Amino acid sequence: MGNRVMPRWQNKQRTITRDIADWRAPRVASEGDPVARFAAMGRIYGEILGSRRAPGVLTLGSAWSFSRLLSGDATTIATDGMDPIWRLPHDLALPSPENPDGAMVLVGGGARLGALNAFLEGDHRPGDLSLRTSGSHDGQSVAGMIGTGSHGSTLGFGAFQNQIKGLHLVTGPGRSVWLEPYPILDPAIIAAISTEPPIRDAALFDGALVHLGGMGIVSAALLEAAPFFxxxxxxxxxxxxxxxxxxxxxxxxxxxxxxxxxxxxxxxxxxxxxxxxxxxxxxxxxxxxxxxxxxxxxxxxxxxxxxxxxxxxxxxxxxxxxxxxxxxxxxxxxxxxxxxxxxxxxxxxxxxxxxxxxxxxxxxxxxxxxxxxxxxxxxxxxxxxxxxxxxxxxxxxxxxxxxxxxxxxxxxxxxxxxxxxxxxxxxxxxxxxxxxxxxxxxxxxxxxxxxxxxxxxxxxxxxxxxxxxxxxxxxxxxxxxxxxxxFTQGRLRREYGDPGDPRPSRARRWREARETLLDPAMRAAFASDGLREWGLA
CATH class of the missing domain: 3.40.462 (Vanillyl-alcohol Oxidase; Chain A, domain 3)
Known part of the structure; x- marks a missing residue:
């Protein structure tokens, strides 16, 4: 599991520099039974949470972001080796009724968009798939795009995360949960990759979706792809x-x-x-x-x-x-x-x-x-x-x-x-x-x-x-x-509401999802400098 000290780290754009005393670079097998590979990812992430040598936890995708979400005294996990992709047959996960010729794809949170596009589009033949939207280039990780609300400019459609229909979240040492808005993924797969019973709750799913790195580790996501176009x-x-x-x-x-x-x-x-x-x-x-x-x-x-x-x-x-x-x-x-x-x-x-x-x-x-x-x-x-x-x-x-x-x-x-x-x-x-x-x-x-x-x-x-x-x-x-x-606390409250106020707001829904998914110790661990400064953690 590639553990080492990385004394100095910078994001891709060199706007954030910090010391990292506990660097992890896990990898999952590139071949083999897909269910076993996705289950192994959850176990590996859980082991890292149990053996971490820093108070916080940060997961890195492509490190493209300029944001304070990447700052903090934390065990830092490079996720590029946690990138399996599996197209699910319809009997294991059905696409939505408005997309009957599409398909559900289970994808590791560390997978890069370029690899996902290549997998979906295949040889450009009948039965291949396409994303409906994405950002302006293909270097981002799936978990990073979901977590920051990355968007394209597809007219009449939302952002990248609108294609996500389920999340496998590692929420503590040896603990993980499958979260979806309604029953979608085959229960046998959920039982094999998660340690907790699935949560099927549309409001909770919507609250946790743009996770900002504060909902645990996104081990995998269920993505609904369109027919190739x-x-x-x-x-x-x-x-x-x-x-x-x-x-x-x-x-x-x-x-x-x-x-x-x-x-x-x-x-x-x-x-x-x-x-x-x-x-x-x-x-x-x-x-x-x-x-x-x-x-x-x-x-x-x-x-x-x-x-x-x-x-x-x-x-x-x-x-x-x-x-x-x-x-x-x-x-x-x-x-x-x-x-x-x-x-x-x-x-x-x-x-x-x-x-x-x-x-x-x-x-x-x-x-x-x-x-x-x-x-x-x-x-x-x-x-x-x-x-x-x-x-x-x-x-x-x-x-x-x-x-x-x-x-x-x-x-x-x-x-x-x-x-x-x-x-x-x-x-x-x-x-x-x-x-x-x-x-x-x-x-x-x-x-x-x-x-x-x-x-x-x-x-x-x-x-x-x-x-x-x-x-x-x-x-x-x-x-x-x-x-x-x-960002400041005042700006966040103006845009999303006060997470500490019990009255309904976007920020309050995010905070409630976090409190449901993580125990107090893990909430303290998944709290970047940005989340703390903005009053979310």
Whole structure:
């Protein structure tokens, strides 16, 4: 079971650094009876909880998150070796009536999205499967996506966790439980992998689903997959008007697609804006080249899936080229110094140049490509500059879709004050997501991402945006749990309610689920710095 001391650890984006005195890297057998493999995972996790050498427990997926959910004095468990995937026959778990040709898949919490897509999509033949939604790349772990409410932009659908129909939670040394909203999984499988009787309770399941790392260890999840389908990925550009924004706020996505040249209801829609001049009538007209066009990506679901599939064209990472240039001791020293001061170096670049650079690159891919869902959401490709990986900034705000125009004006106005930052804004659209603590909590939600280069100017710009939004209580919003949001107890209570107040609220439902599933000792163990600071633990 790969135990060792890891004296210094960083998350993938190098925003969190901490000492780890008790590092665990368990692995389950890659082959063999699937029930035995899933049962073994529960036992292994239970043994770790019984032998841990730190007061807390943290499980790591891809460590993509920027969040304080990854902070604390804890036995830290790398879950990438706990990743079995098993397609269940219909006699062991039935898909929902609205998805009769789909299937249930039992998947280890440590499985990465890329591996899950490859398993589901197989050879792209009849009987293969697809996810209905996922995030913008495929490196995240299943448990991490569920636990932070990761979303895509599938229109009329919620977030990734809306596909989850059951959870196997390890809740203490030698203890685990199967949780589902109603009877779904075959009782014999539940008895083989869990030590406690199953809990079938829709309210409790919804309370625990977006777990924030505070409900025990997600050993496995039951995922409902759709029948395999293809999508036409269409990339185009357009100068947006206030009428376009109003159309989007009303949910007239077919009308918006028609205005871009394809009169068809999209399956997925993503729009990247220049925050200095996002749409006509908002922000000063750029002095050079006119108002920037928005970068728009549609996915249109293909009715007849039996069509040729092409691999996604992903620009080759420049990292390999620059690593050759900077090879050797001197080059490695330059890269280390550059990484240490990367934010300061990029501060010297005028922030208004970021959008033109990105849109020039986007133009290389204008047009249409027919892909599977997994190939359309391929791996994250880091951007590099002179051998230095560009430090990524990710912030994300969710609003009621009807508030889109007002929210955009507030955000971009605050952003432009004092010169802005090295960021673009991306719009994604989802319906209300499952889970009490889902940040995409509005019946129809628009998510505005602030993505770009992590510089002091970018961070200051987002702080101004947050302050501007908080000054206007008429526009409720939420922040993404896995990104760089600045959470406080007050902000959490404004968005989700007071977990200590017995009156009904989202936070109270989460707290009640935690108290049902974990005893006091385990509640203390599964309490990251973030959960403590925000008043959830």
């Amino acid at each position: 293809l999508i036409d990925v269409v990339k185009t550009m357009k100068r947006l008007t206030a009428a376009d924004i109003a159309m989007l706020a009303k949910g007239d996505f077919r009308g918006f697609a028609a205005s871009c040249g394809r009169d068809e209801m999209p399956y997925h829609l993503e729009i990247v804006l220049d925050p200095y001049a996002p749409f006509e009538g908002e922000g000063p007209e750029p002095r050079r080249g006119g108002r920037h066009e928005a970068m728009i990506t549609f996915h249109f679901r293909v009715p007849d899936w039996d069509m040729p599939v092409r691999g996604m064209i992903v620009p080759a990472s420049q990292r390999r080229e620059f690593d050759r240039i900077y090879d050797g001791p001197l080059g490695r020293m330059i890269i280390r110094v550059g990484r240490r001061f990367a934010g300061d170096l990029f501060n010297l670049i005028p922030p208004q140049t970021l959008y033109p650079i990105l849109s020039t690159d986007f133009r290389r891919y204008l047009g249409q490509m027919r892909l599977s869902w997994g190939r359309a959401t391929g791996p994250y490709v880091p951007r590099t500059f002179g051998g230095i990986e560009v430090p990524l900034h990710n912030d994300s705000f969710a609003f009621a879709r009807s508030d889109l125009e007002t929210a955009l004006r507030r955000m971009t106005g605050a952003f432009r004050a004092r010169g802005g930052g090295h960021l673009v804004m991306t719009l994604r659209f989802v319906s209300q997501a499952a889970g009490a603590m889902a940040f995409t909590r509005f019946p129809e939600t628009v998510v505005v991402n602030c993505d770009g280069v992590r510089t002091t100017r970018s961070q200051a710009a987002v702080r101004r945006i947050l302050a501007a939004l908080e000054r206007d209580p008429a526009i409720p919003f939420s922040q993404h749990w896995g990104k760089m949001g600045e």
